[in-house]
Every structure is written in structure tokens, then in C-alpha cells.
Amino acid sequence: MTTWISRVDEAPARPGPLHGLRFAVKDNIDVAGVPTTAGDPRRTVVAAEHAPVVDRLVRAGAVVVGKTNLDQYATGLVGTRSPYGACRSVLSDEHVSGGSSSGSAVAVARGEVDFALGTDTAGSGRVPAAFNGIVGIKPSKGLVSTRGVVPACRTLDCVTVFARDVTTARAAYEQMVGYDAEDPYARRLEQRPVPATCTIGVPDLPLDLDPEHAAAWAEALTEAEALGEVRRIDVRQFLEAAQLLYSGPWLAERWLAFGDALDDDAAVDPTVRFIVRDGASLTAADAFAGLTRLAELARRTEAAWAEVDVLLLPVTPGHPSLAEVAADPVGVNGRLGTFTNMTNLLDLCAIAVPGPARPDGLPFGVQLLAPAGGDDLLAELGARWCGEPGLGVTPPAAGERDTVLLAVAGAHLSGQPLNPALVSHGATLVSTTRTARDYRMFLVDGPLPRPGLTRLPKPAPAPGRGIEVEVWQLPVSELGGFATTVGAPLALGPVELADGSEVLGFVCTADAARVERDITSHGAWRDYLASREGPRDGRASWRRFGYWASVALRRGW
Template identity: 70%
Template sequence: MTVWITRVPPARPKPGPLHGLTMAIKDNIDLAGVPTTAADPRSTTPAVANAFVVERLIEAGAVALGKTNLDQYATGLVGTRSPYGACHSVFSEQHISGGSSAGSAVAVASGEVDFALGTDTAGSGRVPAAFNGIVGIKPSKGLVSTSGVIPACRSLDCVSVFARTVSTARRAFEVMAVYDPADPYSRKLPRPAASTGTPLIGVPDRPLGMDPLHERAWAEAVDRAAELGVVVPVDVSVLLETADLLYSGPWLAERWLAFGDKLDDDPAVDPTVRSIVRRGAELTAAETFAGFDRLASLTRRAEPLWTRIDALLLPVTESHPTLAEVAADPVGVNSRMGRFTNMVNLLDLCAVAFPGPARDDGLPFGVQLLAPAGHDELVIDLAAAWCGEPVSSQAPAADEVLLAVAGAHLSGQPLNHDLVLRGARLAFESRMARDYRMFLVDGPVPRPGVTRTLTPGDGPGVEVEVWALPSAELTGFLATVLAPLAIGPVELIDGRQVLGFVCTADAADPSREITTFGSWRTYQATPSLH
């Protein structure tokens, strides 16, 4: 199969939170100097600049390895509608990879890159994740810029990210999620503080009509959801009804507007893509507004759902088709692939797909969590908890700042009371990025200082506690910090930036380095060193 359309030699990575991570880019997203084909070989003009999101990632240290195959013009959920060849799941040569972001998902699942960019209009950032056993984050609309992306359905398009772990996908997502004033669809969304209570996870209150292997895996997934929160049965019929609207409403006209002029009778154009999108040319303005009215009605009917639950758990697909099944019924099979995904952008939701219980035949089974726009961190955190990875739901409230401590302010250490008496709370434990070094420094109590270098170390990173400190207390706390230490921005192992203790370079005495211990507590527990 053809995973890559264009390979490029790796550039020297820039310093940053993604330093050295390799990425693939779906070939409807611009990479400077490389044609953006959207899987149409007739597109041969190199892009003059990087897409906004690609530029962000490269500046953060990611290294692009090339452009990946897709369902032509991002129209499809199967991964077979490309003149460059069909992609298959990494689990089976007979089963589809899912699309349209087929090549990006396979490049990640096969280990060729650390993460990859896709796009998700109808589910293309989630279906390929499900069929390849990886993670796919579909951000809220407008949270990630689409400047430099060939549109499929511009009002709904989202740039998505694939990775093998939630943590890696999150690191890329945090770099990507920046307002772009040049993109008219970019928007600044409030990002609510994470709930401290037990999450309420909605699940459909009736059978979903999946194939038997999917049904058995789904039953296990519902049981797993009960370990993460309170499972609330809900009626999802309005969501499924909305999903049907995507390819029967005016959004086909938007696809025709985006690339209808490319759909001539040239054999380079996939005939299924041509037949689907050409219908958009026939829609009238009256039919378009009727579709918008219909969506407004469905959206209003769906609103009460989110007063009962924090997130909704759904399967990503109802089955895992073979390549032969798609060849026999390309439109019908594809339509069924979007049954649980098509409505997400129409209803302005965010989503993350991740591996659920494997099917009895060994093929992967993907599930997804949905929530209203702006609640991206909530669903990512729940996915991380499901996958046994660290979560960041201990995010600060609007009137708090996060402060990483590595020494005398840790729980149980002599200066911890300076935090506790100011109303700080322990939010979570983490590690600093691997290019920080820890040294013994002088002071009234034993303590370490941490300094950043340009060369990542071999260890796991310095262990820290991250405390949420009331913002009003920050100035008073700063007055207690004695030289050679200071408070400044530090980077955690997952790429997030918080405030933290750093020491001046002149206090970083190489003869007093203790980085190899990994934590201040481990150093203290080695009596022979004191």
C-alpha cells in the first residue's frame, strides 16, 4: 500500500516542547516546498509556505518526514479512494485502514512517525485511529487553525492529530491549539476548568445495531467506562439523526464550492468522489437554508443531553469492513462508517478516539468520547485515564496558577507550609522535560536548584509536584524565594509549561549535580551522600 505520497529528508529539530518528535502530514495540508496534492496527481505546484499548524509544530521542535495518502480531497472514511493506492489496517491486509486520513494513521500505527496530522470533517481523524489501534484527537472547531489546508467542507473542517499514546497526541495538540487571526474560522474558546467530581459518562440506552464482534467489544467498553465514572444511559437518537444530515444536506454544496472545479472526467479523479460531490452543484439556495434550519432544530433537541452528562462514550464505527466489501459497495459501506462520527462537527462538539477492548478476532475496536466545544481537555483526560496514562485534569481554576516544585517545597519537606498556608493545593505529580539538570544549592535549608540545558538527558526527567496556587497569593510567595533560586516558566515532560523553581547558571556547579537521582526525595534517601 502507499502510505506516503511525498517523503522529505528530516531537518534539524529546533529546541522546544516537541524537540525531535517526527511527524507525518496529511497531503491536504501545506508543507513548504512540497506539492499539496489532496491525492490528485495533477497538483504539482509546491506550497510556498507551511500551513499555520505545521509552522507551529516545526517551531516547537517537530520534524516533518513527508506527506501522506488520503481519500481524494478528503472525501471518504475508507482510505481506498486514492490513485496512489488503498491503505489497509496495520492489523490486517484484508481490512481497510479507514479514511480519509489513511496514510497518517498508518504511519503512526506502524511506528514510522511519532505523531501525524489528519483532518476531520466527518470522522476522518477518528475512524482511521479506531482501525489502527491508535489515538485521534478531533479538536473543537476553530481551536486549531485551518490556514494552509485544502478545504473539504470549510465550515466544518478540523485539523486532527494521531499518536500511539494520549500523552504524545496531547503534546502536539497543545502546540496546535492557538488562535490564528488570519483564519476566519479560528476562534478563541473558553477552556473550562476540569471538574473535580466523578465524571458522568453517557452511553446509549439501547442497542446500536453493530456487527456481533463489535457488539461484544462494546459491552466490555461500557463496563470499563463504569471504572472511570458514573455511567448514565442516554437517548442518542438525535445525534444519529444529525449524522444522516451531513451527506443529505447543504454541506455537499460546500464541498462542491471547495473543489468542484477539479472534478472533471480525468482518470486521476476518483469516480466515487466525483459522483458524491457533483450532487452539491444541484442544491438550491432554498434547500441550503432548509438544511441550516433542520440543523438548528436538531442542535436544540441535543442541548439537554449535556445537562445530564460530562462526556458521551460511543463506538467509532459499527463494523470493520474489508477492502473487498468497500470495492463491492463503495458508497454504502462508507456511509455506514460515519454513523457515529458525522454529527460531531455539525453539533459543534470535540472528540477523542482511542483503543477500546480488542475484538474476538484480534482486530482493534475504537471508542470515542464526545463533549461540547471547549471541553477538549476533559475528553483527553478521560481518554488518558482509560489508557492508564497521566492526566492533566488537575488544571488550575481561573483564579489559580500552576507551580512546579522539586525540592524543599514538596509535600512533607520543610518549606511546604509556605504553599499550604497560602491555600495552594496539590494538583498532580509529573516530571520536568529531560533537558533540565538538578544541583545542590546553598540556602537556609537543604534544597536543589534546577537549570535547563540544550541537550536532553538520558533519565526520565526531574520529579516534581505541581501545585495550584491562588493567583492573589503569587506575589507574596515570590517574596519568600531566596537566591540563587527564582520563579520562571518551566516545561514538563508532556510539553506543558507552568511556573517553577529555577536556579541561576552560576549556581549550577557541575561537581554538585544530582540529576541522576531523578528526584530530591531519592537523593535524600541515600544517607551515604549526606
């Protein structure tokens, strides 16, 4: 079984919330120094930099270990459409692993990594999870950057995460999320409050499931009652929308993405070519007809969301064998998307979790779905379903927020000496981003090395790229006490981020912004510190870190 397409030398883990966790990356997502093949061996151009989602994870302390196999060009739900070899379920050599994120799911299920990145356009972040007994989170569209990802359907693609438990998957997800102003499909999305009690919708009609799947599904319906009130609803519009993905104009989007790569008979999977080539003949009229039909179906699904908080469905109707896929590669694959294809079309988020095992011992997966912005709710319910402690992701209701966002750029960053003081005040890391372009960073005086930010006066030019910052969420009740630890020439003041939002941050007074101490060119405090270390043994910096951390804790900084 070919799980890996390439392996990489494991770099030392950075300090951070994911410190030391090892992860794999589906080989349609860029990893610096490695070709991104998308399952096509002809693609040999080495990626110059990490995709933003990979970069965010690395900066949070996780370590990339390699690139994983996939259905070529992320077109498939089976895991067999790859010139690098077919993947199989970890629980049966005779059954498919699911795709297209096949290698990523298998690497997690076999314990080779702690978590792995996949993508999900039609279900590729959930079907392999179901077929390997693990967890798969498909975020709301636009929450996780898709820059640096070889597109399948650009308007629908999502980067997903696999793990063996919801807690680990969620920890990775929290670092993956962040608005990317350079991604045209990125968006800011407020999370819906998590209700005290939840209503779970289930289909009001018989589902066309294989007998072994049907037995597991019946048991899952009983287990769902532990999550809240179970209510039967009409899901026909959801299932009809799922049929549009490959029978409607979205095939043209796949053709646009990689149709020019389909000419080489030796390199392209014949089933991928057979499916995608029809996209070349679709017209603009077909596209608008498809969009109109989708809008009609989406409007009809609104009635369901007025009744329930989440929708519970099987991930797939069955678990086919390799032989069944070989005998009918298009038909069997198409059936696997019955309950997943509509998710991105209807702008839903989803989490796949292991359900009751089938009578034959093969894994069975269920998925919880919610409208965009329901990611926190799904994570909480997914954790409860799996018997894990609640994740405590309930956000405060609108108008009742009791936290403030704080941007830190230096000694309070994750792994830096004053970070324990920030955490001791109840702060939690939200994201890593950059300031607006017209900020400069200066080395300022104090009991330990630290930077201060100053904004250029308007209308000065803004040639920079902004300063890297971490955004932390701090209880309002702790803000006053924390502010008393901030000594001159630093103060807390408004800082504009790259996405135009404004938060509190560490700014320095004008007299401390001395030209000879301008370190803006480094772009980030950690990069400045690294430049001071040079090629020397990094253990010295860790000894200094340990010293200052102990001082900070003793003095309550």
C-alpha cells in the same frame, strides 16, 4: 500499501517541548517546499510556507518527515479512494485502514513516526485511529488553525493528531492550539473545568453493530464504569444529525471547495466525483432548510448534556474489508460515519481511543465526545481509559485562577539560556504567537544577549508584523520571586498580543531603546541569533548555549 505520497529531508530539531519527535502530515496540509496534492496528482504547486499548525509544531522542536496518503480531497472514511493506492489496516491486509487520514494513521501505527496530523470533517481523525489501534484527538472547532489546509467543508474542518498514546497526542495538541487572527473560523474558547467525578452517557437503544463489534462494545460498556457513573441517554437526535452531512446542503460546501477539479476522469476518484457532484445542484433555500433542521436537532441534544459530562460511542458500526468497500463503495463508507458525522455539525470535540479487541482480533475503537471546550476533560478521561497517568489538565474554576500568563521574547524562550529558570518557577508553555504590530525589539545590555520590547507611541503607524513570543503560564505564587530575577533595563509590564489580549511580558525602559540597537526587522529573537551565526557550523552556538545555561542555573537567573 502506499502510506506516503512524498518524503522530505529531515531538518535538525529545534529546542522545545517536542524536541526530536518525528511527525507526518496528511497531504492536504501545507509543508513548505512540498506540493500539497490532496490526493490529486495534478496538484503540483509547491507550498511556499508551512501551514500555521505545522509551523507551530516545528517551532516546538518536532521534525516533519513527509506527507501521507488520503482519500482524495479528504472525501471518504475508507482509505481506498486514492490514485496513490489503497491503505490497509496494520492488523489485517484484507481490511481497510479507515480514512480519509489513512496514511497518517498507518504511519503512526507502524511506528514510522511519533505522531501525525490528519483532518476530521466527518470522522477522518477517528475512524483510522479505530481501525489501527491508536489514539486520535479531534479538537473543538477553531482551536487549531486551518489555514494552509485544502478545505473539504470549510465551516466544519478540523486538524487532528494521531499518536500511539494519549500523552504524546496531547503534547502535540497543546502546541497545535493557538488563536489565528488570519483564519476566519478561528475562535477563542475557554476550556470547561474537569469535574472531580464524571458522568458518562451511553446510548439507551440497541446499536446496529456488526456481531464482532457488538461483542467488543459490550465489554467497553463494562470498562466505562471505571471512569465514572454510566447513564443511558437518548442519542437519536445525535444520530439523526449525523445523516445531514451527506444528505443535506453541506455537499455544496465540498463542491465549492474543489468542484472545479472533478472534470478530469483520469485523475479524480469516481466515487468522490459521484458523491460531490450533487453539491452543484443545491440551492440557497436548501442550505437554509438544512441549517434550520440542524439547529432543531442541536437544541434537542442539549437535554443530554444537562445529564452527562461526556458521551461514549463506538467509532464505527463495523470494520469492512477491502472487498466489501469495492462492492458497495458509497453504502459501506456511509455506514462508517454513523457515529462520527455529527460531531462537527453539533460543535463537539472528541477523542478516539482503543477499546477491547474484537473476538476475531481486529481492533475496536471507542470515542468520547463533549461540547466545544471539553478538550481537557476528554484528554484526561482518554488517558485514564488507556491506563496512562492522568494528564493533570484540570483548569482552575472561573474566578479562582491562580496563574498568570507571561510573554517571553528572548533568553527565556524554550531552549534559550534562561528558560530553565522560568521552568524552575513552575511555568508551563501555553502557545507561540506574536505581539501586536506596533512593538519593536531592541538588543539590551546585560550579562548575556537578550532583547527588550517597546511599543511605539500612539498614534504612530504600525507597519510591522509584531514580535514572536512564547506565552507561558506561571503560578501567581511564583510571580514575585521570578520578578526579582528581572534586571534593568528590563521590567515586567503589559504586552498586547496579536489577538488583542493582554498579558505580562518583558519590556525595556525608554533609555535602552536605542535606534542603533533596533533588531525589529528580524521579527523573532531566534531569527536574530541565526543571522549572527550565518553559514558557520552551528555547534559553536550550541557550545555558547551550554555555557550560558550553566551560568544561569548556577546564578539562579
